Amino acid sequence: MKRLSLTALLSMTILFAASAASALVTFTVTAGSTSGNPLDALNPGDLVTIDIRISSTGSPAVAGVGAAIFGYDADVVEFVSGSSVASVLHEQCFAGIGCFNGLDNQVAGALSEGAVTTGPFPGPFVQIFNGVSTTARTGTGAQDPGLDGVVGGGDAQFRATFRMGFGTTTFIIGTNSLDPILGNAVVVAGGGIEDAVNAAVSVSVNVVPEPGGALLLGLGLAGLAEGRRRSARGHR
Numbered sequence: 001m002k003r004l005s006l007t008a009l010l011s012m013t014i015l016f017a018a019s020a021a022s023a024l025v026t027f028t029v030t031a032g033s034t035s036g037n038p039l040d041a042l043n044p045g046d047l048v049t050i051d052i053r054i055s056s057t058g059s060p061a062v063a064g065v066g067a068a069i070f071g072y073d074a075d076v077v078e079f080v081s082g083s084s085v086a087s088v089l090h091e092q093c094f095a096g097i098g099c100f101n102g103l104d105n106q107v108a109g110a111l112s113e114g115a116v117t118t119g120p121f122p123g124p125f126v127q128i129f130n131g132v133s134t135t136a137r138t139g140t141g142a143q144d145p146g147l148d149g150v151v152g153g154g155d156a157q158f159r160a161t162f163r164m165g166f167g168t169t170t171f172i173i174g175t176n177s178l179d180p181i182l183g184n185a186v187v188v189a190g191g192g193i194e195d196a197v198n199a200a201v202s203v204s205v206n207v208v209p210e211p212g213g214a215l216l217l218g219l220g221l222a223g224l225a226e227g228r229r230r231s232a233r234g235h236r
Contacts, residue, residue: 024057025065025089025186025196027174030156031203033164041206046164047080048203051156052128052173054088054141061136062089064187065103067196069160070125071172074115077203082111082160084128085147091135093143093151102144103131111160120178128158128173136189166205174198 031039034047042048050069056062086108090099107127115124146155162171175196177185185193 025062025175026055027067027196027199028053028055029173029199029201031201039201039203042164042203044164044166044205046205048077048162048164048201050160050162050171050173050201052158052160052199053146053154053156054129054144054158056089056137056139056141058138058140060192061138061189062103062133062186063136063189064132065089065129065175065196066127066131066184067129067173067175068125068127068184069171069173070121070123070176070184071170071200072124072162073167073169074124076165076167076169076205077162078165079113079124079126080161080163082126082128082158083147084108084111084159085145085157087131088129088144088157089133089137089139089141090144091133091137091139099143099145099151103129103133103137105129105131111158121172121176126160128160132187162203164203164205168202168204170200170202172198172200 030051032049033039033042034049035043037043037046039048054065054067084105084107087099087102087105090102093099107130111126111128113124113126116122143152144157145151146153146157147159148155175184175186175198177193177195186196187193
């Protein structure tokens with residue numbers, strides 16, 4: 001049987017009404033900087049690593065998932081590299097045998113950055129998952145392997161690294177079914193389309209002026225204050 005991409009699957013199921021129940025696909029994120037600086041006080045050049053895992057309540061069954069990292073400002077952060085596991089959200093796993101009926105991630109391996117010019121989130125994005133299953137998958141995903149290849153080990157299934165510039169921005173990790181260009185959504189058994197439970201990571205650079213710059217700033221403020229005092233005395 002020919003395997004369809006999630007984008008094609010979305011186009012086939014868009015006429016179905018959204019499912020009343022929720023597949024509740026959830027993205028759990030752990031983020032940090034290689035320098036050890038907090039995410040709200042980074043320095044220019046710091047590397048930010050975002051580790052992501054995906055899980056589901058398993059009811060109703062999931063037939064497809066498309067997800068990305070998006071919504072960030074390319075003038076503030078630069079995508080460096082990323083990686084993804086071959087498949088996640090397995091239906092059943094058996095010791096010594098393996099897992100069956102999982103979603104086939106078509107962007108497994110090294111990740112790359114793309115960009116869109118229209119839609120609710122124009123700008124850069126990093127696709128982390130795009131896959132469908134020949135049989136709708138159920139279960140929590142507790143037995144899914146991570147990037148370390150260990151089943152049930154809890155390691156990240158997706159990892160992306162960005163380099164900080166200047167400013168503040170927020171990464172959105174997950175789905176946005178209102179954006180048909182990215183095709184990011186959860187397709188449930190029967191054709192319903194819905195959003196996952198997304199996660200967000202905010203980062204900012206805390207720029208401290210150099211001593212010389214701080215001195216000039218202080219002199220400038222002092223001069224401004226003296227000018228205001230003189231102006232006030234002249235109007236008496």
